Amino acid sequence: MASASTASSRPLEPEHINTSVAAIDKPTDRLVLALAAVHAARSGAIRRLQLDDLDIGNRKLTIDGRTRRLDDLTLHVAREWLEFRRRRWPDTANPHLLINKITALGTGPVSQVSLTAPLRGQAATLEQLRVDRQLEEALAHGPDPLHLAEVFGLDEKTAIRYANSARALLERPLESDPGTSPRTRGSTP
Numbered sequence: 001m002a003s004a005s006t007a008s009s010r011p012l013e014p015e016h017i018n019t020s021v022a023a024i025d026k027p028t029d030r031l032v033l034a035l036a037a038v039h040a041a042r043s044g045a046i047r048r049l050q051l052d053d054l055d056i057g058n059r060k061l062t063i064d065g066r067t068r069r070l071d072d073l074t075l076h077v078a079r080e081w082l083e084f085r086r087r088r089w090p091d092t093a094n095p096h097l098l099i100n101k102i103t104a105l106g107t108g109p110v111s112q113v114s115l116t117a118p119l120r121g122q123a124a125t126l127e128q129l130r131v132d133r134q135l136e137e138a139l140a141h142g143p144d145p146l147h148l149a150e151v152f153g154l155d156e157k158t159a160i161r162y163a164n165s166a167r168a169l170l171e172r173p174l175e176s177d178p179g180t181s182p183r184t185r186g187s188t189p
Contacts, residue, residue, distance in 0.1 A: 010169070011132055011135055011136065011139070011169075012123075012124050012128060012129070012132040013123075015123075016122075016123035016124040017037075017124050017129070017132075019122060019123055019124070020033075020119055020122040020123065020124035020125075020129065021033065023118065023119060023122050024118055024119075026118070027077070027080045027081040027083075027084040027085075028081055028084070028098055028100070029118040030077040030080065030081070031074075031077045031078055031080075031081040031097075031098070032046055032098070032115050032118075032126065033077075033119075033126070033129070034073055034074045034077050034078075035049075035063070035074070036126040036127075036129045036130045036133070037129040037130070037132070037133055038071055038073060038074055038133065039061070039063060039068060039074065039133075040130045040131075040133040040134050040137075040152050041063050041064075041130065042130060043112060043115045043116065043126055043127070044112075045063050045064045046063075046098065046115060047096075047098065047109040047110055047111075047112065047115065048064070048096075048109060049063065049096065049097040049098065050095050050096055050097060051095055051096070051097055052095070053097060054070075054078055054082075054097055056070075056075070056078065056079065056082075059075060061074065061078075063153075064153060065153075066153045081097075081098075085099065088104075089104040092104040092105075093107060094106060094107050094108075095107060096108070096109050096110070098110050098115075100114055134148060134152055134154070134162050135162060135165060135166060135169075137151055137152070138162050138163055138165070138166030139166050139169060139170065142166075143162075143163040143164070143166040143167040143170065144163060145159035145160045145162070145163040146159070148162050148163060
């Protein structure tokens with residue numbers, strides 16, 4: 001896993017994100033990708049999510065005690081996942097949002113490997129997508145550590161590190177080659 005300070009120094013290239021998105025083909029993996037790339041959720045937090053943390057009717061999602069609004073993409077993939085989950089394991093008692101054929105028989109979370117395996121070997125991993133989302137927020141709203149801490153529930157040192165990375169990118173003069181210049185994205189996958 002790349003450290004936040006290394007991984008957050010430059011945004012991911014769009015083709016790396018697109019390649020990783022194209023590698024995902026299962027409903028559970030699409031939801032995991034959205035949680036990391038849109039909500040900047042850590043894999044541990046994703047594994048801990050309970051069904052009660054997802055409120056489709058009110059378009060809310062609670063990740064590690066922080067409630068946020070569900071965007072259209074996350075809402076769509078969450079509905080898709082819940083329908084698949086109901087069809088595949090209609091009688092499971094597992095309270096976790098994400099389950100698989102092993103955890104459907106119990107009440108524990110899915111493994112770390114089950115979350116990260118679909119993007120193994122891709123240019124953009126879940127952790128890189130999570131970090132990229134935080135950097136994107138810093139670039140879009142200015143390098144304000146308080147804003148980052150509030151939006152993502154970051155501790156003080158991490159929020160300052162992301163803000164400093166964004167500040168360095170914003171202060172760097174544009175280069176003549178658009179492929180090496182910082183990019184601005186309107187939305188993530």
